[in-house]
Amino acid sequence: MNKRKISRRTLLGGAATAAVMLFKSSYGRMIQTAIPESLYTDDPTKVVGPPPGAVGARSPFEHPVKKASDTSSRTPLQDLYGTITPADLHYERHHAGVPVIDPHKYELLIHGMVDKPMVFTLADLKRFPSVSRTCFLECSGNFRSNKETLTPQEICGLTSQSEWTGVMLTTLFREVGVQPRASWFLAEGGDAAVMTRSVPVRKAWDDAMIVYAQNGEAIRPEQGYPARLLLPGWEGNTNVKWLRRLELSDQPFMTREETSRYTYPVKDRIRQFSFEMDARSIITFPAFPQQVEKGWIEIRGIAWSGWGKIAQVEVSTNAGKTWQPARLQEPVLDKAHTAFRYLWQWNGETTEILSRATDETGYTQPTIQQLLNARGADMGGYHLNPVTAWVIQRDGKVLFRPEKWK
Amino acid sequence: MNKRKISRRTLLGGAATAAVMLFKSSYGRMIQTAIPESLYTDDPTKVVGPPPGAVGARSPFEHPVKKASDTSSRTPLQDLYGTITPADLHYERHHAGVPVIDPHKYELLIHGMVDKPMVFTLADLKRFPSVSRTCFLECSGNFRSNKETLTPQEICGLTSQSEWTGVMLTTLFREVGVQPRASWFLAEGGDAAVMTRSVPVRKAWDDAMIVYAQNGEAIRPEQGYPARLLLPGWEGNTNVKWLRRLELSDQPFMTREETSRYTYPVKDRIRQFSFEMDARSIITFPAFPQQVEKGWIEIRGIAWSGWGKIAQVEVSTNAGKTWQPARLQEPVLDKAHTAFRYLWQWNGETTEILSRATDETGYTQPTIQQLLNARGADMGGYHLNPVTAWVIQRDGKVLFRPEKWK
Numbered sequence: 001m002n003k004r005k006i007s008r009r010t011l012l013g014g015a016a017t018a019a020v021m022l023f024k025s026s027y028g029r030m031i032q033t034a035i036p037e038s039l040y041t042d043d044p045t046k047v048v049g050p051p052p053g054a055v056g057a058r059s060p061f062e063h064p065v066k067k068a069s070d071t072s073s074r075t076p077l078q079d080l081y082g083t084i085t086p087a088d089l090h091y092e093r094h095h096a097g098v099p100v101i102d103p104h105k106y107e108l109l110i111h112g113m114v115d116k117p118m119v120f121t122l123a124d125l126k127r128f129p130s131v132s133r134t135c136f137l138e139c140s141g142n143f144r145s146n147k148e149t150l151t152p153q154e155i156c157g158l159t160s161q162s163e164w165t166g167v168m169l170t171t172l173f174r175e176v177g178v179q180p181r182a183s184w185f186l187a188e189g190g191d192a193a194v195m196t197r198s199v200p201v202r203k204a205w206d207d208a209m210i211v212y213a214q215n216g217e218a219i220r221p222e223q224g225y226p227a228r229l230l231l232p233g234w235e236g237n238t239n240v241k242w243l244r245r246l247e248l249s250d251q252p253f254m255t256r257e258e259t260s261r262y263t264y265p266v267k268d269r270i271r272q273f274s275f276e277m278d279a280r281s282i283i284t285f286p287a288f289p290q291q292v293e294k295g296w297i298e299i300r301g302i303a304w305s306g307w308g309k310i311a312q313v314e315v316s317t318n319a320g321k322t323w324q325p326a327r328l329q330e331p332v333l334d335k336a337h338t339a340f341r342y343l344w345q346w347n348g349e350t351t352e353i354l355s356r357a358t359d360e361t362g363y364t365q366p367t368i369q370q371l372l373n374a375r376g377a378d379m380g381g382y383h384l385n386p387v388t389a390w391v392i393q394r395d396g397k398v399l400f401r402p403e404k405w406k
Numbered sequence: 407m408n409k410r411k412i413s414r415r416t417l418l419g420g421a422a423t424a425a426v427m428l429f430k431s432s433y434g435r436m437i438q439t440a441i442p443e444s445l446y447t448d449d450p451t452k453v454v455g456p457p458p459g460a461v462g463a464r465s466p467f468e469h470p471v472k473k474a475s476d477t478s479s480r481t482p483l484q485d486l487y488g489t490i491t492p493a494d495l496h497y498e499r500h501h502a503g504v505p506v507i508d509p510h511k512y513e514l515l516i517h518g519m520v521d522k523p524m525v526f527t528l529a530d531l532k533r534f535p536s537v538s539r540t541c542f543l544e545c546s547g548n549f550r551s552n553k554e555t556l557t558p559q560e561i562c563g564l565t566s567q568s569e570w571t572g573v574m575l576t577t578l579f580r581e582v583g584v585q586p587r588a589s590w591f592l593a594e595g596g597d598a599a600v601m602t603r604s605v606p607v608r609k610a611w612d613d614a615m616i617v618y619a620q621n622g623e624a625i626r627p628e629q630g631y632p633a634r635l636l637l638p639g640w641e642g643n644t645n646v647k648w649l650r651r652l653e654l655s656d657q658p659f660m661t662r663e664e665t666s667r668y669t670y671p672v673k674d675r676i677r678q679f680s681f682e683m684d685a686r687s688i689i690t691f692p693a694f695p696q697q698v699e700k701g702w703i704e705i706r707g708i709a710w711s712g713w714g715k716i717a718q719v720e721v722s723t724n725a726g727k728t729w730q731p732a733r734l735q736e737p738v739l740d741k742a743h744t745a746f747r748y749l750w751q752w753n754g755e756t757t758e759i760l761s762r763a764t765d766e767t768g769y770t771q772p773t774i775q776q777l778l779n780a781r782g783a784d785m786g787g788y789h790l791n792p793v794t795a796w797v798i799q800r801d802g803k804v805l806f807r808p809e810k811w812k
Contacts, residue, residue: 044648
């Protein structure tokens with residue numbers, strides 16, 4: 001619902017070109033020229049357009065972008081539709097930038113408590129039986145709540161969804177002969193952070209994959225080209241990108257990313273190895289900075305759970321007093337962003353709209369107060385999935401309702 | 407499985423840049439600079455990579471491209487994985503190029519045999535209850551067979567798949583009050599061809615949509631930005647792009663695209679209004695120009711049917727003597743590309759591999775001979791879906807087996 005108005009003047013002048021040139025991408029730049037004046041017309045039926053190209057491009061009237069910092073970038077959830085995230089808008093969270101990896105030199109070593117340590121090239125990985133699955137990824141630090149003027153992208157844009165293709169990790173584990181005593185494995189990335197995480201072997205026997213493709217094409221550099229670990233439903237950082245080594249062991253490796261980071265207080269204890277991302281939902285329309293009119297409004301959003309399928313999404317249009325079930329877009333997939341929609345007639349009075357997700361385990365997305373009750377006042381910044389509320393003002397303006405807890 | 411080798415020299419020199427600059431896209435150009443020398447290293451763990459960007463980009467080692475003529479471009483099926491076609495690789499078939507349409511000026515008129523003729527803006531369309539569905543599109547002229555050195559892209563790359571989002575056409579038809587006598591509607595595009603097709607109203611009551619989003623984002627210009635008709639399973643040209651007018655009537659309109667084109671001989675008669683695309687499949691690996699080695703090979707491909715779900719794909723590895731069922735990737739969706747896989751141990755002898763699809767109506771993809779028997783020797787160029795065979799030579803080279811019929 002990108003309603004940014006672009007005049008002919010803007011399109012034909014330098015502004016649009018300049019704006020597009022600002023969209024810097026990894027390794028280089030993408031430059032899209034403005035529309036040639038000869039093509040811009042009040043009657044497109046009178047002007048023959050350009051022929052097909054070798055690759056397509058967005059309309060010059062559309063430019064969804066990620067909000068990027070030095071270490072992360074956020075998917076523009078409020079600009080998207082359905083359940084697939086375009087690969088170039090997938091969120092990023094890196095610990096030492098995006099490495100350049102030559103796929104012809106890529107190698108994955110699997111060793112440790114295995115009968116036969118092996119090195120796999122990318123071509124080797126592609127020769128094994130392949131599987132595709134659609135699931136979300138989410139950074140465990142995916143929550144902001146400091147002001148009214150936050151967009152869905154700013155609140156929780158560290159989640160995206162792709163159709164991934166690759167080889168089941170079990171296939172490789174059988175190949176190397178993982179020993180019965182092995183209960184953990186280390187996953188190590190080939191970036192300059194040499195990102196490492198310990199993963200229980202049970203996840204491999206469940207649904208872990210090594211993936212080399214995303215949304216139909218080779219995985220993008222920002223997502224781990226040429227191959228990454230995929231642990232469906234588990235916190236993003238465990239899905240190690242640019243994967244170069246798996247080491248089997250009978251205990252976790254206690255790496256920096258599971259001792260000094262990615263742990264959080266739960267009352268008077270510290271929770272470590274908190275893998276599954278709990279059920280969550282967010283309304284992406286209407287949301288800040290959109291403005292709505294009185295009458296029928298389709299409330300739209302996405303819901304997801306790292307524990308399985310979304311069973312129900314409820315919507316409240318009266319600040320949480322009552323809740324009604326939203327429509328879920330079929331097919332509802334396991335550990336996947338699920339689009340929900342709820343048709344609502346707004347009477348023009350100030351109100352708050354909220355959504356809450358319940359997954360197939362029966363777990364329901366908590367309020368911030370329920371989170372506080374469960375985890376204590378000092379919750380840290382990880383695994384926060386509270387119900388999100390939007391305030392709709394009488395003038396139709398939509399604002400985020402910040403949650404204050406510290 | 408793009409195995410094109412790129413040396414460091416190529417990447418750093420002018421060649422890579424020049425190659426990428428050749429990838430002309432609609433309206434403008436995409437330019438991707440070569441990898442800065444500082445990032446290219448034999449040990450990526452020693453070099454901090456660039457930070458996240460506002461939009462991502464493909465790896466410089468990957469460049470799938472469409473094969474484009476003046477009027478069409480073909481999806482590189484042999485370079486893809488899974489079931490989603492990246493939006494910028496979606497096939498194109500235009501009758502007067504790609505028009506530039508300002509979404510703020512876009513209007514869709516629905517008139518004719520309706521109680522209340524109405525004009526809908528893009529914002530109007532987006533206010534209605536929305537639906538997402540994943541399905542394929544396919545040009546009715548999607549077949550080539552003239553030589554051994556054809557890739558899947560060249561044989562049948564005029565098919566692609568997206569997740570589409572928009573409004574059900576029934577929603578709009580109820581809004582305007584389509585009269586009971588109306589049995590056809592005209593769909594008219596806003597391009598310089600003013601592309602028109604007549605569509606039976608029954609398709610609207612079944613599953614037709616007006617879509618404004620594709621694979622999570624606004625629909626691409628080449629696919630009808632800002633809105634197109636989507637008739638799941640029906641021949642591509644009826645899914646009118648840049649849709650600007652629907653006119654209800656009690657008879658078809660006999661437009662140029664259904665009289666002089668998009669009709670074909672069936673024995674001594676001409677078939678008109680042949681909407682559904684019949685079940686089809688193609689093996690995309692191994693395929694020309696790939697080369698394989700003796701041993702285990704996962705045969706991979708896609709199958710689809712405009713009549714419903716794919717029920718079965720069978721693979722033959724002995725030139726059609728015997729057939730075995732392939733694995734289908736779940737979930738199998740209605741009128742959707744369905745990935746199939748079949749694990750095969752190649753003994754190194756020359757052979758032919760084939761696939762054939764059966765849909766839920768019980769229809770099985772025919773051989774070229776069966777097509778000839780059903781339609782006569784002068785079959786024309788539309789709705790050809792024969793079983794495709796690849797010859798695997800002793801040296802592992804894979805060639806297409808052309809079908810001669812005229």
